[in-house]
Amino acid sequence: MKSKKCVAMLLAGGQGSRLGVLTGKIAKPAVPYGGKYRIIDFPLSNCTNSGIDTVGILTQYKPLELNDYVGSGKAWDLGCSDGGVHILPPYQGQQGGNWYKGTANAIYQNLEFIERYNPEYVLILSGDHIYKMDYSDMLDQHVKTNSTCTIAVLDVSLEEASRFGIMNTNEDGTIYEFEEKPKQPKSTLASMGIYIFNWSALRYYLTEDEKDENSSNDFGKNIIPAMLNAGEKLMVYRFNDYWKDVGTVESLWDANLDLLNPKLNLDLSDKNWKIYSKSTGTSPQYISDTAKVENSLITDGCEIYGNVDYSVLFKDVTVEEGATVDYSLVMPGAVIKKGAKVQYAIIAENAVVEENAVVGGDPQVVGSENWGIAVIGDNLTVGKNAVVSAGKMITENVAEGEKI
Amino acid sequence: MRTSLVAGLIFANARDSMLKKLTLNRSMASVPFGARYRVIDFALSNLVNAGVTSVGIITKENYRSLMDHVGNGIAWDLDRKNGGLYLLPPYITRNIKKYTDTVDALYGAMDYLNRCSSEYIALCDSYTLANIDISAAVKSHIEKQADITVLYSKAMLPEASAKKLVLTMDEDARIKKTTQTDAFDGAAYSIGVSIIGRELLIRIIKDAYDAEVKNFEKDVIPKSLSSLKVYGFEHKGYVAILDNTHTYYQASMALLNREVRQDLFNKERPILTKTRDDMPTKYGINSEVKNSLIADGCIIEGVVKNSIISRGVKVQKGAVVENCILMQDTVVSNGAVLNNVVADKEAVISEDVVLKGTPEHHCFVTKSQVV
Numbered sequence: 001m002k003s004k005k006c007v008a009m010l011l012a013g014g015q016g017s018r019l020g021v022l023t024g025k026i027a028k029p030a031v032p033y034g035g036k037y038r039i040i041d042f043p044l045s046n047c048t049n050s051g052i053d054t055v056g057i058l059t060q061y062k063p064l065e066l067n068d069y070v071g072s073g074k075a076w077d078l079g080c081s082d083g084g085v086h087i088l089p090p091y092q093g094q095q096g097g098n099w100y101k102g103t104a105n106a107i108y109q110n111l112e113f114i115e116r117y118n119p120e121y122v123l124i125l126s127g128d129h130i131y132k133m134d135y136s137d138m139l140d141q142h143v144k145t146n147s148t149c150t151i152a153v154l155d156v157s158l159e160e161a162s163r164f165g166i167m168n169t170n171e172d173g174t175i176y177e178f179e180e181k182p183k184q185p186k187s188t189l190a191s192m193g194i195y196i197f198n199w200s201a202l203r204y205y206l207t208e209d210e211k212d213e214n215s216s217n218d219f220g221k222n223i224i225p226a227m228l229n230a231g232e233k234l235m236v237y238r239f240n241d242y243w244k245d246v247g248t249v250e251s252l253w254d255a256n257l258d259l260l261n262p263k264l265n266l267d268l269s270d271k272n273w274k275i276y277s278k279s280t281g282t283s284p285q286y287i288s289d290t291a292k293v294e295n296s297l298i299t300d301g302c303e304i305y306g307n308v309d310y311s312v313l314f315k316d317v318t319v320e321e322g323a324t325v326d327y328s329l330v331m332p333g334a335v336i337k338k339g340a341k342v343q344y345a346i347i348a349e350n351a352v353v354e355e356n357a358v359v360g361g362d363p364q365v366v367g368s369e370n371w372g373i374a375v376i377g378d379n380l381t382v383g384k385n386a387v388v389s390a391g392k393m394i395t396e397n398v399a400e401g402e403k404i
Numbered sequence: 405m406r407t408s409l410v411a412g413l414i415f416a417n418a419r420d421s422m423l424k425k426l427t428l429n430r431s432m433a434s435v436p437f438g439a440r441y442r443v444i445d446f447a448l449s450n451l452v453n454a455g456v457t458s459v460g461i462i463t464k465e466n467y468r469s470l471m472d473h474v475g476n477g478i479a480w481d482l483d484r485k486n487g488g489l490y491l492l493p494p495y496i497t498r499n500i501k502k503y504t505d506t507v508d509a510l511y512g513a514m515d516y517l518n519r520c521s522s523e524y525i526a527l528c529d530s531y532t533l534a535n536i537d538i539s540a541a542v543k544s545h546i547e548k549q550a551d552i553t554v555l556y557s558k559a560m561l562p563e564a565s566a567k568k569l570v571l572t573m574d575e576d577a578r579i580k581k582t583t584q585t586d587a588f589d590g591a592a593y594s595i596g597v598s599i600i601g602r603e604l605l606i607r608i609i610k611d612a613y614d615a616e617v618k619n620f621e622k623d624v625i626p627k628s629l630s631s632l633k634v635y636g637f638e639h640k641g642y643v644a645i646l647d648n649t650h651t652y653y654q655a656s657m658a659l660l661n662r663e664v665r666q667d668l669f670n671k672e673r674p675i676l677t678k679t680r681d682d683m684p685t686k687y688g689i690n691s692e693v694k695n696s697l698i699a700d701g702c703i704i705e706g707v708v709k710n711s712i713i714s715r716g717v718k719v720q721k722g723a724v725v726e727n728c729i730l731m732q733d734t735v736v737s738n739g740a741v742l743n744n745v746v747a748d749k750e751a752v753i754s755e756d757v758v759l760k761g762t763p764e765h766h767c768f769v770t771k772s773q774v775v
Contacts, residue, residue, distance in 0.1 A: 298698075
């Protein structure tokens with residue numbers, strides 16, 4: 001096996017429990033995004049665009065859909081015979097086996113995989129974020145500054161800082177302290193969960209961490225503090241572009257509608273930094289005489305006869321005549337029937353909103369205390385004339401005329 | 405090694421000259437159609453949807469864009485070790501120059517036919533736009549113990565259509581007579597797809613080539629009606645046949661009809677094409693779109709009505725596009741007005757330019773032209 005300069009390890013085992021019914025059957029990285037993508041397309045496309053051709057994908061929670069989607073990795077040009085993508089689920093060894101106990105333990109259990117490629121550097125990524133980033137630039141900085149570990153950070157506002165892992169740094173960008181969700185943040189540099197390690201150091205610290213029974217085997221909580229204590233050189237890599245964690249229903253909704261905001265630098269049409277996805281054959285979209293479509297993203301296979309405003313429609317969605325879709329995400333194959341009204345909502349895959357049903361509510365009407373994004377789970381039906389109020393998460397069919 | 409029962413052969417250049425400017429630098433097979441397809445996608449998908457795993461594409465000229473499009477066949481799952489996709493350009497020897505018709509083209513594909521181990525060959529013209537159940541045609545071919553099965557349609561054709569091979573059949577659909585005519589009101593006409601045993605095809609083509617017979621459909625089939633069992637098989641769905649720029653425009657606009665789309669883009673037998681990884685199409689504030697078929701990767705900020713808009717097209721604010729076919733990456737700048745225009749790939753229509761054709765005579769903008 002040829003040695004690689006850098007191998008990427010993508011942590012994709014998270015359940016994303018705050019996404020509720022949206023991750024009921026699939027892992028968070030497989031959640032649909034932006035009309036034709038899934039969250040995992042971002043780190044995978046970033047890898048291929050950054051010249052990283054070997055990616056281990058660590059899966060654990062509901063991996064079926066994700067495994068299926070990633071397949072051979074061809075869709076991201078990662079189907080190469082030397083390297084490429086490798087799905088790495090937890091496994092049984094001679095001494096039994098374990099689920100991945102934490103982010104660090106997941107990598108520890110796959111040291112053998114990294115060893116096969118004997119890289120100089122290991123890039124740790126997560127499958128939870130929407131962003132376009134050139135990892136090779138981060139790697140250049142890592143090599144140039146002769147660091148043991150480089151952590152990508154985003155400058156957030158002081159209010160937001162207490163929601164993140166914060167890096168306290170010296171003037172030259174070296175890290176002297178890491179604080180997880182500090183009440184009184186000393187800095188506003190938030191960790192993006194993207195790390196580059198020297199492979200030899202990573203192997204050492206993971207092995208040491210594994211010996212400590214009280215460790216939660218987590219990069220942020222254990223590995224980074226251990227390295228700081230040992231006096232290793234840790235540097236921040238500043239990232240100034242669009243980045244969003246899509247861990248909650250509202251942030252997922254936000255991140256999708258951000259695609260419609262020309263002021264945010266989230267251009268997916270950039271030919272020099274394509275976001276690849278696995279597309280399947282479907283016909284072009286059709287916008288009818290009775291339709292009114294404005295300020296929206298619409299994908300191949302959609303048939304639009306109603307009104308769509310400020311929304312993202314995924315592939316093969318039907319919006320019938322007289323139906324309205326405002327400020328919403330409608331995922332693949334969903335059907336919005338005649339006269340139905342969908343607003344401030346996420347309609348998951350293949351769900352059906354029957355005639356004259358109402359889903360979601362306008363924050364200015366329901367008041368901000370009662371407001372939230374309404375979510376209809378996949379393959380569910382909202383019956384005729386039923387009403388699903390703002391912020392409700394629907395996990396079972398809603399009967400005709402029912403009010404929730 | 406088990407191979408698929410049927411192998412496919414597609415004629416990529418048939419009727420090239422009839423589409424004029426659209427085929428200046430490309431074959432019939434690679435003419436863009438339906439906002440995200442090339443004409444050959446229909447024949448390729450029909451074959452693949454019938455379980456065909458080996459397809460030869462017979463081409464003679466202008467095949468750069470065709471090669472670009474089909475590549476190694478991955479979009480149709482034809483990137484295979486066993487079978488797969490074979491591009492068959494003229495194999496120039498002392499005997500063969502450039503193909504002039506289908507008989508010498510098939511003669512040139514003799515190596516492919518000899519090496520292929522499928523029992524039947526489905527011969528497909530690329531100019532037929534239809535979602536055809538080739539499995540059903542093969543089943544009928546086997547049940548009737550036919551030598552040749554010719555697929556036909558009785559569906560209405562546009563007035564401007566060129567001559568077709570009209571079939572006269574007995575009650576059992578055995579073909580008794582064929583006529584070349586443009587009067588096919590309700591008659592059964594060939595749609596350019598036929599099924600034939602591989603070994604029989606090899607024999608027929610060798611004989612026809614020696615006898616200097618030119619065309620398989622027009623010459624070989626009529627002469628075989630008494631000596632061979634030649635049957636018809638009806639394709640009952642939608643069909644469009646490209647034989648001139650009018651039928652191209654009409655076939656394109658027919659996609660604005662929901663029934664046509666449902667038939668042609670049948671989800672059970674999907675029409676596959678090379679993917680481009682475009683983002684979804686973005687509709688701007690105050691964009692106005694009516695009765696149009698639009699592919700991914702477009703940015704629509706102006707007015708679009710009754711049009712077919714391919715991948716990556718930009719219609720800027722204040723631009724008006726009506727009754728047009730805009731191929732991929734066309735840019736219509738601010739204030740431009742287009743009516744009855746067919747714009748080939750990457751055309752640029754500058755600000756405030758007005759281009760108006762008529763339904764009979766479309767204004768044509770050639771590839772990469774700046775107006």
